[in-house]
Amino acid sequence: MTYAVIMAGGVGTRFWPKSRESRPKQFLKFFDERTLFQNTVDRITKLIPPERILVVTNQQYVDLVQKQIPELPAENIIGEPIGKNTAPCIAVAATIVKERDPEGTMIVLPSDHYITKPDKFLSILQAAVAKANEGDNLVTIGIEPHRPETGYGYIQFNASEHEEFEGTPVHEVVTFAEKPDMETAVSFLKSGDFLWNSGMFIWKASTILNEIKVDLPHLYALTDDFLADEHNGGMLRALDNFYRNANDISIDYGVMEKAKTVYVVPGSFGWNDVGSWLAVYELEEKDKLGNVIKIPDARLINSSNCYVASDKKRFVAVVGLQGIAVVDTEDALLVARLDAAQDVKKIVESLTDKNTEQYR
Amino acid sequence: MTYAVIMAGGVGTRFWPKSRESRPKQFLKFFDERTLFQNTVDRITKLIPPERILVVTNQQYVDLVQKQIPELPAENIIGEPIGKNTAPCIAVAATIVKERDPEGTMIVLPSDHYITKPDKFLSILQAAVAKANEGDNLVTIGIEPHRPETGYGYIQFNASEHEEFEGTPVHEVVTFAEKPDMETAVSFLKSGDFLWNSGMFIWKASTILNEIKVDLPHLYALTDDFLADEHNGGMLRALDNFYRNANDISIDYGVMEKAKTVYVVPGSFGWNDVGSWLAVYELEEKDKLGNVIKIPDARLINSSNCYVASDKKRFVAVVGLQGIAVVDTEDALLVARLDAAQDVKKIVESLTDKNTEQYR
Numbered sequence A, B: 001m002t003y004a005v006i007m008a009g010g011v012g013t014r015f016w017p018k019s020r021e022s023r024p025k026q027f028l029k030f031f032d033e034r035t036l037f038q039n040t041v042d043r044i045t046k047l048i049p050p051e052r053i054l055v056v057t058n059q060q061y062v063d064l065v066q067k068q069i070p071e072l073p074a075e076n077i078i079g080e081p082i083g084k085n086t087a088p089c090i091a092v093a094a095t096i097v098k099e100r101d102p103e104g105t106m107i108v109l110p111s112d113h114y115i116t117k118p119d120k121f122l123s124i125l126q127a128a129v130a131k132a133n134e135g136d137n138l139v140t141i142g143i144e145p146h147r148p149e150t151g152y153g154y155i156q157f158n159a160s161e162h163e164e165f166e167g168t169p170v171h172e173v174v175t176f177a178e179k180p181d182m183e184t185a186v187s188f189l190k191s192g193d194f195l196w197n198s199g200m201f202i203w204k205a206s207t208i209l210n211e212i213k214v215d216l217p218h219l220y221a222l223t224d225d226f227l228a229d230e231h232n233g234g235m236l237r238a239l240d241n242f243y244r245n246a247n248d249i250s251i252d253y254g255v256m257e258k259a260k261t262v263y264v265v266p267g268s269f270g271w272n273d274v275g276s277w278l279a280v281y282e283l284e285e286k287d288k289l290g291n292v293i294k295i296p297d298a299r300l301i302n303s304s305n306c307y308v309a310s311d312k313k314r315f316v317a318v319v320g321l322q323g324i325a326v327v328d329t330e331d332a333l334l335v336a337r338l339d340a341a342q343d344v345k346k347i348v349e350s351l352t353d354k355n356t357e358q359y360r
Helices: A036-044 A059-068 A086-100 A118-134 A182-191 A205-215 A217-233 A235-245 A251-256 A277-283 A338-350 B036-044 B059-068 B086-100 B118-134 B182-191 B205-215 B217-233 B235-245 B251-256 B277-283 B338-350
Strands: A002-008 A053-058 A077-080 A105-110 A138-143 A154-157 A163-165 A168-177 A194-204 A262-267 A292-294 A298-301 A307-310 A315-319 A324-328 A332-337 B002-008 B053-058 B077-080 B105-110 B138-143 B154-157 B163-165 B168-177 B194-204 B262-267 B292-294 B298-301 B307-310 B315-319 B324-328 B332-337
Touching: A002 A036, A002 A086, A036 A053, A036 A059, A036 A105, A036 A118, A053 A059, A053 A086, A059 A077, A077 A086, A077 A235, A086 A105, A086 A205, A086 A217, A086 A235, A086 A251, A105 A118, A105 A205, A118 A138, A118 A163, A118 A168, A118 A194, A118 A262, A138 A154, A138 A205, A138 A251, A154 A182, A154 A262, A182 A194, A194 A205, A194 A251, A205 A217, A205 A251, A217 A235, A277 A307, A277 A324, A277 A338, A298 B338, A307 A315, A315 A324, A315 B338, A324 A338, A324 B332, A332 A338, A332 B324, A338 B298, A338 B315, B002 B036, B002 B086, B036 B053, B036 B059, B036 B105, B036 B118, B053 B059, B053 B086, B059 B077, B077 B086, B077 B235, B086 B105, B086 B205, B086 B217, B086 B235, B086 B251, B105 B118, B105 B205, B118 B138, B118 B163, B118 B168, B118 B194, B118 B262, B138 B154, B138 B205, B138 B251, B154 B182, B154 B262, B182 B194, B194 B205, B194 B251, B205 B217, B205 B251, B217 B235, B277 B307, B277 B324, B277 B338, B307 B315, B315 B324, B324 B338, B332 B338
Parallel strands: A002 A053, A002 A105, A053 A077, A138 A262, A292 A307, A298 A315, A307 A324, A315 B332, A332 B315, B002 B053, B002 B105, B053 B077, B138 B262, B292 B307, B298 B315, B307 B324
Antiparallel strands: A105 A194, A138 A194, A154 A168, A154 A194, A163 A168, A168 A262, A324 A332, B105 B194, B138 B194, B154 B168, B154 B194, B163 B168, B168 B262, B324 B332
């Protein structure tokens, strides 16, 4: 059977003040009446029923996850006591999937991306699942790049040959590349055989655990302990021991870059990692002046290419400004140049004293 | 005896959202713990006791005036039922002053200006009072200009001769000039014999009433009616009849430009008419990056020459912006380029529909 494993443990700071420690990006609504996390679940439920969707999140968000997706069985929500990056998260999820179904396949998905073409996305996923089930294959999804982005990792694929699954080509991965500089990113884009690393993976639970056994033996040993602890003391205690002892390491660095053979399914399905307020602005529909106004009452005078949003019924006026974001919440307000929106995280990082920690 | 007549009827819109129809600029605090109106009264009480200070304001602000200056006798607050510019306001104040003291002199002062050198201001006023009392003289205060401002009226004075009152020179006025274009303003500044029209006037009540009798006979007739109405039906009814029938006209246009002889006392006492958020920003003390932050909790990242103020205990962050004003109030928020701050009035002018009139 195929399972989905949705990673929803992130504590992003780039959407402050709308995102807070208590309510990170994936649990917020940006584009419609569903949160990014809900969108992620909604997309995948066309392939996989809620009983086979696992969500790995921070312990403090377990209630939020349950509230946002009530149909999710409580035992499918895994609360991490400490975030330790993707390798431990995937290891524990694989252990649980394998326990439920020794032949089980899992689709690992981030929960804070936006996808404008969900049907195309699903057909790409189905090809990836077919390739994963064909043997003990590690499969990932690569996004066809359309700009020389320096903020993402890249995947180079073998363009000279490929298999097809119901018309969708699947390639062998040549190499994984870290975030490039601009010159390198331009050459990647030109080459035609580099894709953006989407952080989505498809494999049998047993396959990834075998790979972890080779590449991260310490982590693999912890999955054995986890099973024993779970049977003896229950899930909470098992998770506690596991995360206390696991190292902070990504699946890309810990496994994918070391694995002998990895496959990638290239896709173009309107993927956006929603990395900053600028990305949100770019995804929204604009008025004639390029403004995005997400409140009922606002006045923009001699202003263009602005993003204006408020949680509250407050009136906002903007005069003589271009390319800024105004994000207004109950207790905190952000005014930022949209092309400096990546610096929003610096605000959050600075909220460390007694007077300001309440705004984190 | 000398009286002060403080004109506090303005309904300025350039300080929205801090200023509202119900609380215009002169009744707001900008620089210290006193409002501009309170500052005005505080300055003049060194010369004139509260019993001889009259305040002419709109009827809806009478309670606000009384609250802001409790020591002001209630009968010294004149509530205009309709604003009709400065000539009716001064005519009615002169009538009341003359009624109390037929020989009374009056100092007419706007209530929404800021003066950084109040002692220098008072010595200029004293010379003006001396000149006014010397005979039936109309006296005004002119501000020594330091930039080619196109937003003010100008006063040309006779620089070739002057009198002195305790060391303060008093000149005859050659002409009053309307707001000039930039070229003209530059030539005014160069000439050395042009001053900014401050809207401050000093004269005996009888003198200005005689001048009104010649230049604005209809208005003069209304002052006779006013006295009769006041004796028969009381102040409220007298004011009602007076303002209903008075024409909307300024004292500059109606009287000063027509009067045969007017005197001017040039002064330089840190005068500022506080015309926009830019003026407020310029008057405030700045930090090293040129920022003015009027709230306890704020973060400015890569931002300079900004003005940030909030009525509320709210946290404000600004990222990557130069020269903007952020003015945050309970129900409305302004984000404006400081050098476009004069356009703030356009917002208020646009708040005419059912949803937005509450923010006026």
